[in-house]
Amino acid sequence: MIDIKFPDGSVRSYEKGITPYKIAESISPRLASDVLAASFNDVIYDLERPLNESGSLKLHKWEDQQAKSTFWHSSSHLMAEALEALYPGIKFGIGPSIENGFYYDVDLGGRTITEGDLKAIEDKMLELARRKESFVRKDVSKEEALRTYTEKGDEYKCELIRDLEDGTITFYTNGEFTDLCRGPHLRDTSVIKAVKLTSIAGAYWRGDEKRQMLTRIYGITFPKKSMLDEYLALMEEAKKRDHRKLGKELELFTFSSRVGQGLPLWLPKGAALRERLEMFLRKVQKAHGYLPVITPHIGQKELYVTSGHYAKYGQDSFRPITTPQEGEEFLLKPMNCPHHCEIYRSKPRSYKDLPLRFAEFGTVYRYEQSGELHGLTRVRGFTQDDAHIFCRPDQLKEEFCKVIDIVLYIFKTLSFDEYVAQVSLRDKTNRDKYIGTDENWEKAENAIIEAAEEKGLKTVVEYGEAAFYGPKLDFMVKDAIGRKWQLGTIQVDYNLPERFELEYIGADDKRYRPVMIHRAPFGSMERFVAVLIEHTGGKFPLWLTPEQAVVLPISEKYNDYAKKVCEFLNNYDIRASIDERNETIGKKIRENELKRIPFLLVVGEQEEAEGTVSVRRQGEGNKGSMSMDAFVSLVNEEINNVTK
Numbered sequence: 211m212i213d214i215k216f217p218d219g220s221v222r223s224y225e226k227g228i229t230p231y232k233i234a235e236s237i238s239p240r241l242a243s244d245v246l247a248a249s250f251n252d253v254i255y256d257l258e259r260p261l262n263e264s265g266s267l268k269l270h271k272w273e274d275q276q277a278k279s280t281f282w283h284s285s286s287h288l289m290a291e292a293l294e295a296l297y298p299g300i301k302f303g304i305g306p307s308i309e310n311g312f313y314y315d316v317d318l319g320g321r322t323i324t325e326g327d328l329k330a331i332e333d334k335m336l337e338l339a340r341r342k343e344s345f346v347r348k349d350v351s352k353e354e355a356l357r358t359y360t361e362k363g364d365e366y367k368c369e370l371i372r373d374l375e376d377g378t379i380t381f382y383t384n385g386e387f388t389d390l391c392r393g394p395h396l397r398d399t400s401v402i403k404a405v406k407l408t409s410i411a412g413a414y415w416r417g418d419e420k421r422q423m424l425t426r427i428y429g430i431t432f433p434k435k436s437m438l439d440e441y442l443a444l445m446e447e448a449k450k451r452d453h454r455k456l457g458k459e460l461e462l463f464t465f466s467s468r469v470g471q472g473l474p475l476w477l478p479k480g481a482a483l484r485e486r487l488e489m490f491l492r493k494v495q496k497a498h499g500y501l502p503v504i505t506p507h508i509g510q511k512e513l514y515v516t517s518g519h520y521a522k523y524g525q526d527s528f529r530p531i532t533t534p535q536e537g538e539e540f541l542l543k544p545m546n547c548p549h550h551c552e553i554y555r556s557k558p559r560s561y562k563d564l565p566l567r568f569a570e571f572g573t574v575y576r577y578e579q580s581g582e583l584h585g586l587t588r589v590r591g592f593t594q595d596d597a598h599i600f601c602r603p604d605q606l607k608e609e610f611c612k613v614i615d616i617v618l619y620i621f622k623t624l625s626f627d628e629y630v631a632q633v634s635l636r637d638k639t640n641r642d643k644y645i646g647t648d649e650n651w652e653k654a655e656n657a658i659i660e661a662a663e664e665k666g667l668k669t670v671v672e673y674g675e676a677a678f679y680g681p682k683l684d685f686m687v688k689d690a691i692g693r694k695w696q697l698g699t700i701q702v703d704y705n706l707p708e709r710f711e712l713e714y715i716g717a718d719d720k721r722y723r724p725v726m727i728h729r730a731p732f733g734s735m736e737r738f739v740a741v742l743i744e745h746t747g748g749k750f751p752l753w754l755t756p757e758q759a760v761v762l763p764i765s766e767k768y769n770d771y772a773k774k775v776c777e778f779l780n781n782y783d784i785r786a787s788i789d790e791r792n793e794t795i796g797k798k799i800r801e802n803e804l805k806r807i808p809f810l811l812v813v814g815e816q817e818e819a820e821g822t823v824s825v826r827r828q829g830e831g832n833k834g835s836m837s838m839d840a841f842v843s844l845v846n847e848e849i850n851n852v853t854k
């Protein structure tokens with residue numbers, strides 16, 4: 211007999227060799243029909259894989275990420291089976307699950323697949339799914355695996371097998387299709403009830419642009435048809451909110467092929483928005499004791515060799531810039547930290563000087579392949595709302611708490627109401643790969659956990675996700691339509707202080723190394739504005755929006771009064787303009803609402819006679835007429851309520 215421990219702490223005994231599925235059945239038939247995968251001692255298992263030793267077991271239903279990834283990964287096998295049936299002789303690269311769905315990279319051998327072909331593949335997948343084909347696992351020797359794929363003529367799989375160790379190789383078969391795979395998979399294909407193949411793209415084999423270009427087919431599947439419908443509706447809404455589309459419509463930013471790919475150009479309205487965000491953060495940071503610094507956009511290669519960034523970014527990054535006479539080599543700055551370390555080193559520091567918090571809206575440049583670029587979220591030049599805190603080890607927790615305060619204040623002000631903080635700690639078993647002493651790591655990890663607890667954060671702890679140089683805390687926010695975005699990050703660093711030999715003099719006159727915290731609550735201005743556009747659908751909060759009000763004269767006769775109103779509002783720092791076009795008032799209202807301007811102020815004969823404006827609020831409709839003073843109070847009150 212073996213003892214199986216469940217997440218609630220209870221333990222049950224079973225025959226050796228029992229499967230997770232049988233265990234689910236023994237608990238309830240309902241559970242058995244809902245469960246899609248299992249974790250045994252934190253490793254994901256097939257439901258049909260026998261358990262031969264005691265251990266802890268989690269049964270995953272659709273809600274769990276492990277269930278979804280098993281479901282979607284199995285679906286990639288189902289798609290491969292359908293593809294092989296429809297396109298005999300096709301060769302396969304890799305077919306993993308991704309955050310939303312799955313893909314498979316295939317070599318069609320000269321044939322092509324277009325959007326028009328996807329429906330037939332979906333239908334084939336559903337037909338095969340209904341056959342209730344089991345995913346059957348088989349251990350194979352390396353020799354046998356190689357022989358199978360050599361006979362099949364699939365050089366991609368052969369290459370993958372050559373990199374594997376004998377004794378660890380498994381095949382999985384569903385219906386007519388066999389794949390090299392580690393698993394795990396669903397019990398059978400019948401739970402896949404809804405299929406949508408979403409797009410086709412090109413992808414180099416193993417991401418190497420010198421190698422074969424394969425066809426990547428993306429898809430998503432669900433255990434219920436209604437889930438697919440919901441998902442497609444969400445995608446429709448996401449399309450409407452796409453920051454690339456809205457950025458253009460609202461004239462916030464643009465790209466120019468002459469300036470270069472991945473290098474955003476901020477238009478006046480976008481620049482105004484970004485500037486206000488910066489001012490907002492500068493104010494918060496000032497209140498929290500940050501000291502603004504400014505550093506150049508390039509630095510000598512040596513600087514990044516010292517910091518270790520050259521090893522990380524140097525090889526595949528932009529080429530160095532050399533001076534014509536002196537032969538100096540400069541690199542575009544990939545990170546602000548090395549520059550800030552040099553600022554720390556500019557004079558001797560005492561324990562009494564710490565913490566020191568250097569803040570900079572620092573623009574950095576990182577090479578991204580052109581195919582990876584995406585609107586403002588993947589760019590080649592971006593500005594981080596960066597800061598580096600240099601502190602003593604005993605100050606870590608307090609500094610962490612303060613950074614969390616700033617992040618939460620930002621979330622609240624910009625109405626990101628749902629967020630989770632991910633605490634990334636060391637691997638529990640392999641501790642050699644981390645730099646810094648055990649004692650320091652423990653201190654830092656505890657500081658993060660305690661700070662997160664003290665601030666009441668909803669956290670998930672991930673072991674093994676820490677960087678080699680320190681643990682970190684990442685914030686994931688949920689936007690208005692439920693999508694998750696990674697935003698701010700707070701990261702402890704023992705590495706750079708070591709590399710730059712940073713020191714402070716302790717109370718005992720001895721020399722000590724400070725600890726460094728990297729933090730960027732927005733992440734970058736570009737990414738944050740993109741997320742904000744998609745979160746708000748372009749309806750920015752009143753304090754932030756580029757245009758707060760537009761005055762709409764009913765006819766040209768009232769243009770002069772409209773100008774008077776506009777000037778009055780501008781004098782009170784309300785960002786207002788006039789729509790003087792000779793159009794009907796109905797058309798002007800509709801078009802300005804599309805521009806997401808919060809207040810439309812209609813003026814005509816009555817308003818001019820009474821010195822008032824007729825107010826329409828975006829999303830709320832008519833608010834009636836009021837004096838200009840009353841309108842100014844209305845605006846200021848709404849702003850003060852949010853940003854206080």
Ligand SMILES: [Zn+2]
Nearest residue numbers: 283391392393
């Ligand atoms: Zn698989």
Ligand SMILES: [Zn+2]
Nearest residue numbers: 545546547728
């Ligand atoms: Zn940094």
